[in-house]
Amino acid sequence: MQTIFKKIKLTNIAFTILIAFLIVITKLVFEYFQITFLTVNPLLTAIISGNIFILGFLLNATLRDFKESEKYPGDLSASLEAIYDECEILYSQKPEKIVEECIQHTIKLNNMITLWFYKKAYTQEVLFEISELNKYWAAFEPLTQANFIVRLKNEQNNLRRMMIRINILRDTPYYETSYKIARLSVIFLLMLLTLLSANPFYEYMFFVFVIVFINVFLVVLIKDLDDPFEYDTGKSDEISLKPLYDLEERVKRRRSKY
16 A cells, blocks of 8 residues: 555645645635626535545546556566576576576566566567567477476466556556546536635635545546556656566676576
């Protein structure tokens, strides 16, 4: 949950407060010129409740996807290190050139996946490099047992499956229609709040500020959570890629020992 709380950025809060103040100031201007077309009635409560329900539904869905996405960098790192471990064991027993090449390919693959998260490498290129591991498995057949190659093949399949899943999460605009409905409903609510007669005035201003803050903040938070892999935008609050960087450092330390 710590990563999710980091998503609630100061910039998001500042932006939401700014919008809330703008609506309050607009309402003050409308009151000064006595521009009011509507009066408060029980339907206002129903509209606010409906907005919160829609936004709560979207937030729950995006949080579920976000929590699923949190595990992928670590899982990718674990699969890559498992391949590296198996190759290292084989190299310690039979220091063949093909085994060393497989180790180098695994290191290269880790770097490519990291670049791919920053959209500096194409998905098809990374998947191709994962498939290129097949030539090493074929070359390992005379050097080791079959179950050794089966373990390597399983980790290769895990890498491919996770890459495809991350690509879907990153490129598919989930709940786009619902987003549009949510944004439109919030806009209509803001328009409604500015056109309602304010009585008592200061109490009404406080309620307007709170209602606008909650609704706008939820829309901003949902949009921010929807794509947890926006590293190419320069943001620093997305899902951490530290497991991949840590793997790179561990491999360097292990390689220095032989």
